[in-house]
Amino acid sequence: SQQGEEDPQALSIQEGENATMNCSYKTSINNLQWYRQNSGRGLVHLILIRSNEREKHSGRLRVTLDTSKKSSSLLITASRAADTASYFCATDANFGNEKLTFGTGTRLTIIP
Amino acid sequence: DVKVTQSSRYLVKRTGEKVFLECVQDMDHENMFWYRQDPGLGLRLIYFSYDVKMKEKGDIPEGYSVSREKKERFSLILESASTNQTSMYLCASSSPREDNQPQHFGDGTRLSIL
Numbered sequence: 001s002q003q004g005e006e007d008p009q010a011l012s013i014q015e016g017e018n019a020t021m022n023c024s025y026k027t028s029i030n031n032l033q034w035y036r037q038n039s040g041r042g043l044v045h046l047i048l049i050r051s052n053e054r055e056k057h058s059g060r061l062r063v064t065l066d067t068s069k070k071s072s073s074l075l076i077t078a079s080r081a082a083d084t085a086s087y088f089c090a091t092d093a094n095f096g097n098e099k100l101t102f103g104t105g106t107r108l109t110i111i112p
Numbered sequence: 113d114v115k116v117t118q119s120s121r122y123l124v125k126r127t128g129e130k131v132f133l134e135c136v137q138d139m140d141h142e143n144m145f146w147y148r149q150d151p152g153l154g155l156r157l158i159y160f161s162y163d164v165k166m167k168e169k170g171d172i173p174e175g176y177s178v179s180r181e182k183k184e185r186f187s188l189i190l191e192s193a194s195t196n197q198t199s200m201y202l203c204a205s206s207s208p209r210e211d212n213q214p215q216h217f218g219d220g221t222r223l224s225i226l
Contacts, residue, residue: 042217
């Protein structure tokens with residue numbers, strides 16, 4: 001089974017609304033990262049949160065991490081049509097290297 | 113910007129063929145990775161490499177091998193292609209010298225095995 005499981009699998013919202021995606025994982029982690037994938041393209045790194053951090057912001061992105069529940073959430077505020085993409089969480093459980101385990105992704109559609 | 117280039121966007125091969133997927137990065141990154149991406153399964157790591165001539169198995173190495181003769185190039189080899197290897201293949205690179213060490217991805221090769 002996947003280390004990271006995103007929820008929901010798919011999400012459609014109106015432009016301007018906020019989008020929230022969740023990620024759960026199974027083992028202890030060093031850090032958790034979020035990536036975006038536009039259709040037919042590779043993944044692009046969005047943000048990283050370390051295991052000793054609880055919240056992090058980057059522009060319209062807000063990530064939270066609850067290590068006691070082994071879960072993370074990604075909030076995109078004031079969504080735009082260009083935010084339409086798949087979003088993946090990835091966990092780094094191996095201290096000292098960069099091997100990541102990716103989840104199955106959330107497909108986000110922003111309706112203009 | 114880091115650029116990771118995969119040699120083909122689309123590739124069609126026949127069962128039993130030996131298939132080579134090539135990946136080149138231009139940022140002198142130490143680490144390189146090969147993933148396959150399938151609907152409902154996310155990305156799964158096939159092989160990765162921390163240095164030239166060095167390789168380590170990922171989660172699903174069966175049926176694949178890799179080669180890293182030069183730092184900038186990481187090749188994925190399907191020794192004898194089978195239909196269950198039809199998939200999207202993604203290459204990535206990273207460096208411990210880069211803050212947060214994000215992985216940088218190519219645009220993928222969609223491989224069909226007939």
